[in-house]
Amino acid sequence: MNRNILVLSMLVLGGVLTTVGFIMAFFFTPPVLGPAVTNEVGRILGYQPLFSQKIFYFHVPVALSSFLVFFFTAFYGVRFLMTKEKQYDTRAKIATEVTLMFVILTMATGILWTRFEWGRWWVWEPRLTTYFIMTLLVIAYFVLRNSIEDEERRATYAAVFGIIAFIDAPISFAITRIIPSSVHPVVLRSGGGLTGSQLAAFLIGLFGMLMIAYAIFHTRMREELVHDRLEAVKAALEG
């Protein structure tokens, strides 16, 4: 019962915090100055306030959350391999579902920003590429799960793939940054430090996202448990 109250309050609090962070981002944070560029590549005319930067307060918390939740896929994968208990497999699966949600949100907001700032829907830029790869890895995780019928084998394979994928994601991030791509010039804006109110809006958004992630995780977990109990009852009635 206590867990339910905690989950519910986390959900409400997370909703409130992300909303507050959102409002703060638009009304209380100073705009960030970005270069005003002409169509000629790389010629900076001057600086102008960037309205599109506001997406930072949504996009980055979501992106960070996705990485953090993906960590739990690997973590529960390791726990499963150590204990062979079914609950850890279920946890890993749900963590990956939550990761997929956050990764898709990250991709969507990232593409919007790319379209607005660089004038193209898609650019093979390190962060976008990494996220694209991560989306594929998360989808691959579910493809793998769906193509195995034996329950224990499915759990083991999924755990192993979850761990490997989690190791692969940061490597992918590092390599896309270090290997220069000659096709598209990488436009990276050096980020200055955040001012107080900017940091506050960002952190409030981040904590809100993490609370929502926690709430979704446990709600799904309960659903799975209820589902298992239902299956057990059905089996008992038939037998």
Place this chain on the structure above:
Amino acid sequence: MAGEARGLSLRQFKAILHKDIVMELRTKEMITSMGLYALLTMVIYQVALSQSGTAFDPRNIAAGLLWLAFVFTSMLGLNRSLVHEKDQGCLEALLLSPVDRPVIFFAKAIGNLIFLLIVQVLTIPVFAFLFLQQGSYAGEWWMIPLALLAGAIGISGVGTLLATMSVNTKGKDFVLTVLFVPLMYPLLLAAVSATSAAVLGGDGSVQQFWTGMGMMAGFDAIMLLASFALYEFIVGA
């Protein structure tokens, strides 16, 4: 005692590798299918490049085309090498025998590495003959084998783990593709960069080559260690 165990593991390793090589020498199945597949990929390249005009120099994308061919042929080979084991009940027999799981992993991975290297060595001259006749080779010659080896090690190491998983699924080769491509992405990016530096040469190519090699070495070390550690769970399940 420890030395004895090590000697035993080495003998087991040699036995499994020997079995794969003897089977290949008798049937010639892997090399034929992978080599033919690589050759057919070249035909597809010709179609893909057929409208690119005379000003277009295929050398600029040679490294990418080569690795594309290697990715597809290696997926074919990896799948086959494990399908054999499974269909003929060989993997089960191996698991019943008192062989350490890591030994199985290394033997299968080295076997796959050898086949992939053979295919690479066969493909490169054919590719050069078909696409790179105009213009000269500009880089340092020793860079090519190093880049090929570093890439092949990663592909066959992680690929062996993934193929062992995918042969036990309903989708088999499709599942292998879905798992393999995104996991290999960073390795391929580094491999293409290093190979490209080797093919094109020019200013900064040596540095670009070593950056790529360093990335590949890092990927190989980390991912091989992970695959090695996790293989035991996969074959046991």
